[in-house]
Amino acid sequence: MKRIRILHTADIHLDSSFSTLGVNARAGAELRAAQRRVFDSILERARDWPADMVLIAGDLFDAGEPCDATVAFVMEALERLAPIPVFIAPGDHDPYSTYSPYALALWPGNVTIFKPGGWQRWEHPVHPLVIHGIGCDGVNTSGEWFHELHVDTDDRVHIALAHGAERTHQPPYDDSFAPFDAADIAQDNLSYVALGHFHDPVDATGDATSVMRYPGTPQGRNFLEQGDRSFLELVIEHNGVGKPTVQATAISCADIVFERCVCRISADQGAPAILDDLLARMSGDASHRAVQVQATGTTLPPAYEVIEALRAEARPHFGYIEIIDALEPMLNPPPLSTQHTCLSKLNKAMAERIADASDKDEAAFEAYARDLVVKACRSLMLPTHDAAEPLS
Numbered sequence: 001m002k003r004i005r006i007l008h009t010a011d012i013h014l015d016s017s018f019s020t021l022g023v024n025a026r027a028g029a030e031l032r033a034a035q036r037r038v039f040d041s042i043l044e045r046a047r048d049w050p051a052d053m054v055l056i057a058g059d060l061f062d063a064g065e066p067c068d069a070t071v072a073f074v075m076e077a078l079e080r081l082a083p084i085p086v087f088i089a090p091g092d093h094d095p096y097s098t099y100s101p102y103a104l105a106l107w108p109g110n111v112t113i114f115k116p117g118g119w120q121r122w123e124h125p126v127h128p129l130v131i132h133g134i135g136c137d138g139v140n141t142s143g144e145w146f147h148e149l150h151v152d153t154d155d156r157v158h159i160a161l162a163h164g165a166e167r168t169h170q171p172p173y174d175d176s177f178a179p180f181d182a183a184d185i186a187q188d189n190l191s192y193v194a195l196g197h198f199h200d201p202v203d204a205t206g207d208a209t210s211v212m213r214y215p216g217t218p219q220g221r222n223f224l225e226q227g228d229r230s231f232l233e234l235v236i237e238h239n240g241v242g243k244p245t246v247q248a249t250a251i252s253c254a255d256i257v258f259e260r261c262v263c264r265i266s267a268d269q270g271a272p273a274i275l276d277d278l279l280a281r282m283s284g285d286a287s288h289r290a291v292q293v294q295a296t297g298t299t300l301p302p303a304y305e306v307i308e309a310l311r312a313e314a315r316p317h318f319g320y321i322e323i324i325d326a327l328e329p330m331l332n333p334p335p336l337s338t339q340h341t342c343l344s345k346l347n348k349a350m351a352e353r354i355a356d357a358s359d360k361d362e363a364a365f366e367a368y369a370r371d372l373v374v375k376a377c378r379s380l381m382l383p384t385h386d387a388a389e390p391l392s
C-alpha cells in the first residue's frame with residue numbers, strides 16, 4: 001500500500017491592496033502581513049506533517065507583477081521547504097507572462113511552475129506518481145484547457161493542478177474565469193484535481209470519477225470571506241490495483257478572521273459598555289478579528305456621539321473594525337412630542353420632512369439636522385426648555 005500526502009492551497013493573493021475595504025495604510029499593511037503569516041504557517045505544516053508535495057492552484061500573488069520583496073519572501077519560504085517539491089499553476093490574477101515573476105530563472109530547484117499553452121507533466125523520480133499542470137496566460141479566459149488533458153491508463157497515481165471556475169459551483173459574486181464542467185476533465189485514471197479560483201472551499205466532485213476540490217482562500221480579504229479559512233491535506237492511498245482512494249481534510253489557518261455582527265446602540269449605554277459587550281461576543285482573540293458592526297437603534301442625541309466614541313475606543317482592540325451607522329431616525333423623541341414649545345414645533349416640522357424624504361439617506365440627513373438643532377438648543381440656548389409643562 002502506497003500512501004501519498006499532499007498539501008493543497010490556492011488563492012492566497014499575497015500583496016492585496018485591501019482598497020475595497022476602505023482601510024487606511026496601517027490596517028492594509030497589517031492584513032498583508034497576516035497573509036504572509038498564513039502562507040508561512042501553511043509551509044510550516046507541510047514541513048512538520050511532512051507532506052510529500054505542495055500544490056498551489058493559482059492566485060498566489062494578487063497581481064501579475066507583485067513587488068520584489070514579496071517575490072523574494074515567497075522564493076525564500078519555498079526554498080526552506082526543500083527537498084519537498086512545490087508545484088504552482090499560475091491563476092488569472094498572477095498569470096504566467098513575460099514580466100511575471102514566474103518567468104524569472106531564480107526559483108529554487110524544488111519549485112515547478114506550470115506554463116500556459118498546454119498541459120505539462122512531472123513524473124516522480126521514485127514513486128508511481130504524475131502531476132499534470134497548466135498555467136494561465138492572462139489572455140485566454142475560455143477554460144478550454146480543461147477538455148485537453150489526457151491521462152495515461154497505467155498503474156500510477158495521476159493528479160491535475162489548474163485554475164478555473166467549475167460551472168455548477170460558480171458563486172454569484174465571483175467572476176466566471178475559465179468556466180468548465182467537472183466532466184470535461186474527469187477521467188478514470190485521474191485521482192485528484194487540485195483547483196483554485198473560488199474563495200470558499202468547494203467540493204466540485206459531483207458525479208465525476210475524479211475527486212475535485214477548491215481549498216478556498218486561506219486568509220479572508222473582505223466580509224464576503226467570513227469565518228475561518230483553510231487549506232487541504234490529502235491522503236492518497238494506492239495498492240497498485242484499482243482506483244486509489246483520496247481523503248481530503250480541511251485545516252483551519254486564517255490569521256485574521258472576518259466576521260459581521262449587529263450591535264444595538266442606545267445613548268444611555270455608553271461606548272465603554274457597548275465595547276465590553278462586543279468584545280465578549282467575539283469567538284476568538286479580537287486582535288485577530290476583522291469585524292463589521294451594524295449599529296442599530298433609533299437616533300437621538302447623543303447616539304451619534306456614542307458611535308464616534310465606540311469607533312475610537314474599539315480600534316486598538318481589533319485587527320480591523322468598521323462600524324456602519326444603521327440607526328433609524330426617531331420621529332417624535334420624548335419629551336418633545338408632548339410639549340407645546342418652539343423646539344417641539346420645530347421637531348414636528350422636521351419629523352414631517354424626515355417622513356417625506358425620498359430615500360433613506362435623505363431621511364438620515366434630515367434627522368441628523370434635526371438632532372443637531374435639538375442638541376444645540378438643549379445644551380446652549382434653551383437649557384430649561386424641555387422642562388416646560390406638557391400639553392394637557
Ligand SMILES: [Mn+2]
Pocket residue numbers: 058059091092093163177196197198
Ligand atoms: Mn482567481
